[in-house]
Amino acid sequence: MPFESYEQTRPFSNAIRSAVEQKTMPPWFADPHIGKFANDPSLSTAEIATLAAWSEANAPAGDEKDAAPAKHWAENWGIPEPDVVLSMPQAVPLPASGDVPYTYEVVPTHFAEDRWVQMSEVLPRLRSNVHHAVVYIRPPDSAWLRHAPVGVPFTASTLSDADDRRAAHWTDSDILLVYAPGSSPDAWPAEAAKFIPAGSDLVLQMHYTTNGHSGSDRTSVGLVFSRHAPSERVLTLQLTNDHFLIPPGDSDFRVEARGTLPNDATLLGFMPHMHLRGKRFEYNIIHWIHDSSGKPTYEIEPLLSVNYHFHWQMSYRLARPRFLKAGTELQAVAWYDNSQKNPHNPDPSRAVGWGEQTYDEMMVGFFDVAVPTSMDKQRFFIRPKSSGPPRGAAPVRECGSAPKFS
Template structure:
């Protein structure tokens, strides 16, 4: 089907209303809530985001908002909105942070998601999809109406795929620093099978890695901890690759994961918007981000909230 990399989708869900984009200036994160109208639970085998105006889409995240969620509870449905435009104070504060599961992350260069016959992503009956879109301007006004294509599993899979992330939003990159390091760590509370990685930074990002951290305690003659590399890659903002393990990796609950990002805020970086600026976390391209997305497979009975409750062995 035209425009899609995956086979013909079983269902295409498009943002109901186009987002009008100005020729210049900053654009706040834009949201659009799309009801699925699913009368029964669905398992997604493949998914692909298709931007309407690819040149202006910095990235997009499609979230699964189950019917019992209170995230963006008072926000309008089927029309574009921004957090600052919401009338409810709780909706404004919580717009950018949610425990809703991620269906798919799109960034320039990223690939569609496709899982084995034994794995799929879960969309509960009655859920909405929430498109969170980050747009940039390029001197030309336009409009975007992004879609997501879904191919459903023919049966209930053995494992459910969850998208997790290691994030550090508290950093300050000094002006002119050519190799600034930012780190994030997290511990898997339960067993999981590691499937893939998707690093996300902005224009100063140059390298990203994922590691397993093994602590040795006070063992004589050994370092406090040892690092096992999982992925080490050069990073380019305009070609944000996702990386799938050739063989999925089983990780025991209690495994400590580390993500490390490097940034070049010097004049030697040709993409640097301003090497004289001290740079913090922010939404706009001239700001920076440090997010290490990664997919894991868990038993179908576990949702994201229950996965983060440590079970007793």
């Protein structure tokens, strides 16, 4: 239900008061004591009191001359009117029940020149069935899925080439953006943008779920181009741990991933991802020091801590981007509730590991960084000989080395 006018909003005044007083709306799950975020929609104490007083007074209309002008929305989009809309050439048919394997569709951009993307958004046609969409940028010189059909949906099992079947679940291609329940469009600082080389394709990885009704989906991607050449390129990286098993009934199971940045980068924000047993997620910097005996140890600097909500998989954009030197060690930690106390748990009697379906679990800590425009994702992971974890530190897995998502 949109709240675009007084007439639409007034009948819900009591519900609005209750939601803002309980701080369930606007949705925001970050610990307010850790970090400041540019997209934090939280209301101040004074704003909450104003809404409560308005509801208590029977929600009066106020003076019409003080009303804000009607907001113009680009049709269906949360971003300004896109410069280009790229849609799946062919719709994906969806059954009423059962599991749907990851579905891919290659969408040519037909860009004759390089493009810098300031804003982007995924718009599913059948939103209720889309668990996630990951949009990859496949440059013209990439061999990834080169034998796959273009413009028609396919799954890994339907590919005739054995290498393509294996490669469908792994790629080092850059991510344009990620869509998940409750996520918002990507919008980058004025001096930064995502890069799409001329002649690239977009590869849409779609995870569909069924809900008792058959249908079809034809997802679109809207792009707003930068109005000037940016000074920084945005890369989406991730910390992932796919080797875990959550015991049945465990209400606070911990999973960790670490990685060191191979090059300097400016940290822009985060997007944690788990499934229905997800409980909490945090990002930290590990600072290595020496204790009184000279042995290496570390201190943790928290960057973000969220109470995870599967239906609100939000991004958290730093209010002040953080420059990080090569060799900085990042840590992501996830906690899971596999007990009967979790109302979203599909089966608390089952041990749960990594898997693509919603009843399985995942641990993915996406994060965005800005780097020089001359540096692509492959070059970013070329580690200078002088960089690496501090002497005595345990070896760690490299950030973003396993771009899996569900």
